[in-house]
Amino acid sequence: MTTRGPGIVVGYDGSAGGAEALDWAVREARLRSLPLTVCHAWTCGYATSETDAAEVAVPVERAGSVDPAREHAEDVLDLGVRRAHACDPAVTARPLLVCHPAARALCEQRAAADMLVVGARGAGGLAGLLLGSVSLQVAACALAPVTVVRGHWRPVIGHDPRPVVVGTDGSPGARAALAVALETAVLRDVPLVMVCALSDAAGVLGIARDIEADFITETGKLQADHPEVLMRKRVEQGAPRPALLAAASQSQLLVVGARGRGGLPEMMLGSVSLAVLHHAPCPVTVVHGA
Numbered sequence: 533m534t535t536r537g538p539g540i541v542v543g544y545d546g547s548a549g550g551a552e553a554l555d556w557a558v559r560e561a562r563l564r565s566l567p568l569t570v571c572h573a574w575t576c577g578y579a580t581s582e583t584d585a586a587e588v589a590v591p592v593e594r595a596g597s598v599d600p601a602r603e604h605a606e607d608v609l610d611l612g613v614r615r616a617h618a619c620d621p622a623v624t625a626r627p628l629l630v631c632h633p634a635a636r637a638l639c640e641q642r643a644a645a646d647m648l649v650v651g652a653r654g655a656g657g658l659a660g661l662l663l664g665s666v667s668l669q670v671a672a673c674a675l676a677p678v679t680v681v682r683g684h685w686r687p688v689i690g691h692d693p694r695p696v697v698v699g700t701d702g703s704p705g706a707r708a709a710l711a712v713a714l715e716t717a718v719l720r721d722v723p724l725v726m727v728c729a730l731s732d733a734a735g736v737l738g739i740a741r742d743i744e745a746d747f748i749t750e751t752g753k754l755q756a757d758h759p760e761v762l763m764r765k766r767v768e769q770g771a772p773r774p775a776l777l778a779a780a781s782q783s784q785l786l787v788v789g790a791r792g793r794g795g796l797p798e799m800m801l802g803s804v805s806l807a808v809l810h811h812a813p814c815p816v817t818v819v820h821g822a
Contacts, residue, residue: 705789
């Protein structure tokens with residue numbers, strides 16, 4: 533197993549959502565033969581500058597300080613690493629204690645990480661929220677694919693594994709999402725369901741026919757290049773949000789581009805990716821275009 537780089541970086545805060553994200557990340561690290569970095573962020577009471585708020589080197593060693601916040605953070609991180617080892621001892625799990633707000637701590641790993649993984653909600657925030665602020669910020673800022681773990685994803689004994697679903701509209705983000713979804717389906721040996729919704733969106737009126745033509749051409753080439761993968765094509769006449777959510781109800785993972793053809797160029801996340809991040813019944817992987 534390779535040990536270079538952080539591999540898959542998962543945010544862990546000791547919450548139920550953090551535990552789900554950690555378990556999912558361990559499984560993904562094993563499938564991809566990557567190391568796992570378990571990241572826990574805490575706010576240093578003494579940090580007053582960029583230099584002061586520096587990340588703690590890996591592996592984390594006990595500082596021997598009397599700062600209860602630091603000691604609690606070390607305990608939470610240790611719990612996360614032990615949980616990762618218990619889930620799969622073959623996966624190399626490394627601790628990373630960072631003295632930053634959680635979203636910033638994870639986003640700073642975006643260039644080196646192969647994937648970032650977070651739970652839908654962490655220990656903070658308001659009860660009843662469908663998506664926490666940290667998860668939303670990380671999904672928006674990251675260069676690497678970001679998986680927000682929510683809903684059903686664990687294999688059910690005696691049942692065929694569920695497929696991977698990807699939404700595609702021919703945009704750069706969708707093409708990047710399609711590549712990630714294909715790789716994931718191959719690794720998990722499951723079908724790939726490709727969903728294309730043709731309803732017009734603001735700023736892209738009248739191009740439904742072009743989207744469908746691009747979809748047929750692109751997926752046809754993909755099938756020819758990867759005959760070993762069972763691919764299912766779904767062209768929907770309605771809006772992409774309900775089409776993707778309906779397909780996700782029977783999938784183990786939904787993959788989307790950060791932005792589609794519509795929306796403003798300055799937006800980090802489009803309306804469709806925001807909707808599925810809040811409402812998908814399974815984990816969602818958000819992929820930014822080049």
